[in-house]
Amino acid sequence: MSRGGKPTDISKKQGSQKALRADTAERLEAIVEAAERAAESVIDDAEAQARRYLAQARAEADRMAVGRVGELGDLIETLLGQAISLRREAEGLQSTLEEAKARIEPGGAPPAEARQRPELAEEQEPEETPRLRAVPVEDAPAPAPTPSPERSSDAPGARLLATQMAVSGSSREEIAERLRNGFEIEDVEAILDAILGPEER
C-alpha cells in the first residue's frame, strides 16, 4: 500500500480498529447471547407457568366433571325411577280406560277395531248381489235403556271421563269437581281411587 512512516501509523490504526471491531463484535455477541438466554429463560418460565396453569385447570375440570357425572348419575337414576313409576301408572290407566270403555259399550259391543271395518276392495260381492245389508230394525238388539248419568258412581262415562282427565294431567281435585258437577256424583272417591290409587293421607 503506502510507503514511508505514515503507513506504519495507518497500519497501527487499522490494527487497533480491527481489534476494536472484534471486541465490539464479541461484546455484541455476548449481549445477544445473554439476551437470548434471558429470552429462553423467560419462555421457559412462561411455558412452565402455562403448564402449571393447564395442569391446574385440567385438575379442576376433572374434579368438576367427576362431580357433574355423579350428579347426572343421580339425576338419571331419579328420572329412571320416575319413568318406571309413570309407565306403571300409564299401564294402570290404560287398563282402566279399557275397562271403562267396555262398560260404556253395553251388550258386549265388539271392540272398536273389530267394529265395521270397511274392507271393500277385496270383499265386495258382485253387483247383482246386494252388498252388506243393514240389520233390519226388528232384528236389532233392543237398545239398552239409556242410563241416567246422574247419581251413580257407575254412570257410563264417569270412569272414562275421570281416566281421560287423569291422562291429560288433571289433578284429583279437578276430576272430583268435574264428576260432582257433570254427573252429580257425591262420593267420587271410589272412582278416583280406582284410577289414581288411594289418596295419601
Add this chain to the structure above:
Amino acid sequence: MTDATREIGFEQARALEERYLMRTYKRAPVDFVRGEGALLWDADGKRYLDFLTGISVCSVGHCHPDVVQAVHEQSQRLMHVSNLFYTEPMVRLAERLAESSLGGRVFFSNSGTEANECAIKIARKHAHGRGIAEPEIVSFESDFHGRSYGALAATPALAANEALGPMLPGFRAVPRNDASALREAVGESTAAVLIEPIQGESGVFPITDEALLAARQACDEVGALLIFDEIQTGIGRTGSLWAYEQTPVRPDVLTSAKALGGGYPIGACITGPAAAEVLEPGDHGSTFAGGPVATAAAIAVLDIVDDPVLLRHVRELGAYLCEKLEALDGVATTRGRGLMVGVGLEEGIDAAAVGSDLLERGLVVNAPRADTLRLLPPLVIDSDHVDLAVSLIEESLLGFSS
C-alpha cells in the same frame, strides 16, 4: 323489508280492499301490522291486547319465537314437494297427533273445513261398508263445521241459505243438547254423528255430558262413527290438549285446525283404530296439505302446548277469568271451558256494539251472537293480562248498562 311486506297504511289498504276483494267479510276498521305474544299493533302504532287470537289460531301468542324459527328454518330448507313424496315434518307430526289422541291415522289438510270434508268422506265410506246406500250424518242445529259444501251441509244455520243451493243431501240436525232427539235421529242409515264438543261460532255452548253420552251410545248401537270437530276446542284451548279428554266419551274421529299451525294454515283429520283403514289410495288427496313448512310450524306448536304445566295454567286462568267476569255489572253469565269463554251479556246490551267499543279501547274480542262476547286469548297470557282485559270490559259495559 321487501316490496311484498312493505306497509301501505290503513287508508290505502281500505281502498284496495274496497276495489279488489270479494265482499265476503265485514271487517273492523283496523289495519294490524305487527303482533307479539298477546299484543297487536295497528298501522298507526296503537297497541291492542288480543283476546281473540285470529279466532283461536294464534294460541301460543303472535309470532311465537319457536314457531317463527321452525317456519324460518324449514322455509330455507324445503317449502313444498307435494304428497307424492315423503317429507319428515309431515310424518313426525302425524305421529305426534295420532299418539296424543285416538291412535289411528292422520290425513292433513289446509284448513278446518277441509279436515271436516275428510271426516265426512270417512263417515260415508265407512257407512257404505256397512251396506248403507244413503248414509246420513247427524249434527246439532247450531253447529258450525265450515263453509265448503260438505261441511256447510252439516252447518244448518248456513245451509239454510237457498241462494247457495242445492245442498249436499244426507244431513240432518237436532236441537243442541237434546239427547232424546239425537237418539231418535240416529238410525240404521246413520253414518256418523258430527259434534263440536263446545260450539264456538254459535256463541260458546258446551255440549252436555248427557248429550255426548247419548251420541256415543247411539253410534255404538248402529255402528256409526262419532266425530268430534275440535277445530276450535283442540290444541289446548280448553285446558287439555283435546276437549274430548274432559268429556265422558271418546270419539272415533276428530278434526283439528286453527291453533294447530300457530298462525300457519293447516288442518288434520285424525282417526281411532275403527276408522283408520277406511280411506284408501285415490279416495282423497291434496296438493298442499301436510307441506313441510306448515307441519314444522305445527310440531313447534305442539312442543309448546302439549305441556301439563301450560294446560293446568289454561284451566286455572280460565276459571279466574270467568270468576272476574261474572262479578261485572252487565254480565249475565259465562260459558265455556279453559280459555274458550263466552260472555253472556244482560238483556238489552248489544254485544257487537260492546265489541266495537272494546276495540277502540284496545281490546280485541268478537261477538258471535247479539248477546255474547267471545274471548279466545292466547294460552300463554298471565293474570295481569286477564285483569287488564276485565277492567277494559268493565269500563266498556258501564257505558252500555242501563
